[in-house]
Amino acid sequence: GAVVSQHPSRVICKSGTSVKIECRSLDFQATTMFWYRQFPKKSLMLMATSNEGSKATYEQGVEKDKFLINHASLTLSTLTVTSAHPEDSSFYICSARDPADSGRNEQFFGPGTRLTVL
Amino acid sequence: GNSVTQMEGPVTLSEEAFLTINCTYTATGYPSLFWYVQYPGEGLQLLLKATKADDKGSNKGFEATYRKETTSFHLEKGSVQVSDSAVYFCALGAGGTSYGKLTFGQGTILTVHP
Numbered sequence: 001g002a003v004v005s006q007h008p009s010r011v012i013c014k015s016g017t018s019v020k021i022e023c024r025s026l027d028f029q030a031t032t033m034f035w036y037r038q039f040p041k042k043s044l045m046l047m048a049t050s051n052e053g054s055k056a057t058y059e060q061g062v063e064k065d066k067f068l069i070n071h072a073s074l075t076l077s078t079l080t081v082t083s084a085h086p087e088d089s090s091f092y093i094c095s096a097r098d099p100a101d102s103g104r105n106e107q108f109f110g111p112g113t114r115l116t117v118l
Numbered sequence: 119g120n121s122v123t124q125m126e127g128p129v130t131l132s133e134e135a136f137l138t139i140n141c142t143y144t145a146t147g148y149p150s151l152f153w154y155v156q157y158p159g160e161g162l163q164l165l166l167k168a169t170k171a172d173d174k175g176s177n178k179g180f181e182a183t184y185r186k187e188t189t190s191f192h193l194e195k196g197s198v199q200v201s202d203s204a205v206y207f208c209a210l211g212a213g214g215t216s217y218g219k220l221t222f223g224q225g226t227i228l229t230v231h232p
Contacts, residue, residue: 006161032218043207043224044162093161097218106152106211107220111161 002028004096006110013084014118021079021113023094029074030096034107035067038091050077084117091115120145120212124223131198131230139193139226141182141208150211151175151184151191152220157204165193165206198230 003026013019023033031052036044048069049057056069066088068080081088091114095107125140143151150169154162166175171186180195191208208223 034219041225041227043222046219049219095162095220106150106164106167108164109154109162 002108004108004110006094006113008113009111010114012116015085016083019081019084019115021092023077023110025075025096031074032097033071033077034095035069035079036093038093086117089115089117120210120221122208122210122221122223124208124226128227128229133200133230133232134197137195137198139206141191141223143189143210145210145212152209153182153193154207154209155204200230200232203228203230
């Protein structure tokens with residue numbers, strides 16, 4: 001099956017710094033990737049849709065200048081949390097569309113990145 | 119808009135007990151339905167899926183049937199194991215202008231005791 005990786009798996013940073021999280025599709029090309037945020041014991045909240053070669057589409061209420069998304073190649077999307085603050089601490093998960101979608105509308109998820117801002 | 123509602127958790131069972139986690143949805147058109155499982159500290163894994171009404175998804179002893187008449191996709195397993203302890207998410211994949219996006223339920227924590 002399709003495999004999606006994320007790096008790093010865990011990051012701790014100081015308030016005010018920027019953090020970059022990478023999402024890679026390892027054995028397929030993904031024109032569309034998604035970024036989610038998960039709070040403790042809560043569901044996943046879609047933050048944005050990352051489109052290869054074009055600007056990301058952000059969900060309502062998500063600050064695009066705060067969460068920068070770049071999808072420079074068919075196998076890599078990055079999420080940069082700029083000027084991170086403690087309230088940005090969360091579990092960030094990416095996913096990629098099934099390349100042979102055929103209307104199944106299925107996504108493959110990365111293992112997630114735990115961000116802690118001190 | 120689209121929405122997914124799961125039964126409130128947490129659910130605590132003894133090993134070999136029967137499991138049901140209810141899931142109902144609201145959507146326009148003909149969505150695909152999914153159950154994802156998240157083990158502690160990990161990302162989501164697809165457990166099973168169904169793409170049209172009356173389809174039954176099954177995997178690892180878990181089953182769910184796409185019921186359009188009741189807009190439901192309840193997850194069941196006849197005999198749970200300790201290793202099934204995880205968080206379970208029901209999700210909907212819509213069509214139309216929202217094609218490709220998933221809408222998740224709030225998740226149900228399952229704990230299975232020996």
